[in-house]
Amino acid sequence: MSVSRIYAIFLRQLFLFKSNPTRLFGAFIWMVLAIVQWGFISKYLGAFGQATFGFVTVILGAIILWEFMGRFEHGLMMAFLEDVWTQNFVNFFASPLKIYEYLVGLVLASLSTGLTGLIVMMLLAGLAFGYNIFKVGLLLVPYFLILLLFGIALGFFSSGLIFRLGPSAEWLGWPIPIVLSIFSGVFYPISTLPVGLQFIARALPPAYVFESMRGLLATGVVSSGLAANLFVGALLSAAYLLAAYFFFIKVYRHNLKTGGITRFGVESAY
């Protein structure tokens, strides 16, 4: 593995922000809007049920974590799409660059925007709504790790779809976080879902994070099954990441065989 080559991929993405600062707007605006919108909704709902449930506490915490994961998936896919739009694959893959170095570079680039966005969201939630996500304590670390791994897995998967099906498949990648939010217990407990859908929820790592966090923030008590839940969530995230990585590699090899890399970006070829 070459640090220089990984840095090249990371730097290529960084240069895009440097040469066109309006990209920064796209990277952070959705996160900011989500905090503002859900902050006010939570305040409004809190006026009705404040005695029994801290809406701001529970919903803003969930939004910060969910946006981090969802924007990470989008960030990784966007970084990949930059190379699709500039038809850059021939030059990249004809260099000594290895496919996993390319992916690590994309992850680092998305991590830099994802973490910056996270800080912005935390500051905004604190300043505008008096919300402090650190109330969760050290449990934030496993929560973020589980969601980060799952976000990377989703990014690899959506990029793999685009790599396999062609540039227009980006439209399959954008809605993934919204679709998954239905099953992941971000805004409501998974017990709200019909029994059949609860099975889907249990197969998704975020459900373990949000169920655990909701319980913790609502009651202030660390439940006895929390460690086991987080372990299952982490295991699932790692499994999805491996599966998504191998999916991307399989698509890459398919494209090496069919000539897809040399023609990539040509919509009609797919």
Place this chain on the structure above:
Amino acid sequence: MAADSILSVTNLSKEYGHFKAVDGISFEIKPGEILGVLGPNGAGKTTTINMILGILTLTGGKIEIFNQGVGENRSEINKRLNFAAVYAHLPANLTVRQNLTVFGLLYEVKNLKTEIEVMLKEFDLEKFADSKSGLLSSGELSRLNLAKAIINKPDLLLLDEPTASLDPSIAELIREKIRIYAKRKGASVLWTSHNMKEIEAVCDRVLFLSHGKVLLTGDPRRLPAEYGKKDLEELFIAVAREPLSLEENQ
């Protein structure tokens, strides 16, 4: 593979379903040699280059570069080669300097900052260093592509129509840069072109491809006479229009 070959291609083939894009071709490039690969559109030139670069898998045959098989050692091999092609775009939304930085890092070039300054000067790109590549003219873009192609001082340079769509004056400038580089470094070059005068002027040897097969090979200055043609252009037209008659001549 002959011990003194930089590149050895043996019985190489590429099939897409029933279509044979490259059909059992074999050739070598010696150190310092400039080999021209000619042929009509669809003859298999670019497919062959893509397989040499490792961005297209082979259906059959073998490619050895620097005495190593391409499949398993692609990354190591590609450190010592590079390429430029009209269809291989550098990111248009990066500046000239940013592009050279990214590709210099990809090829793990030592003293990269200094090398970039040398390249900018060598290819007369200093005044465009901070301009986005997408704003460059065809000639400037070709110079940038070439600067990227030799930033790692490759021992093998693959050039797929490097002067296509350039005016004669800029094309001559680009040819000269490549010739100087190849001579100074002792590098081998595989060069495809549809400009027969260019091939005559630059290449030590040519290879004519047609329908994925090597039809004939030899010295570009002597080959036309050997096949009863006035010049290389007439020979090219014959290859493109009636390849079978030339095969019978062999």
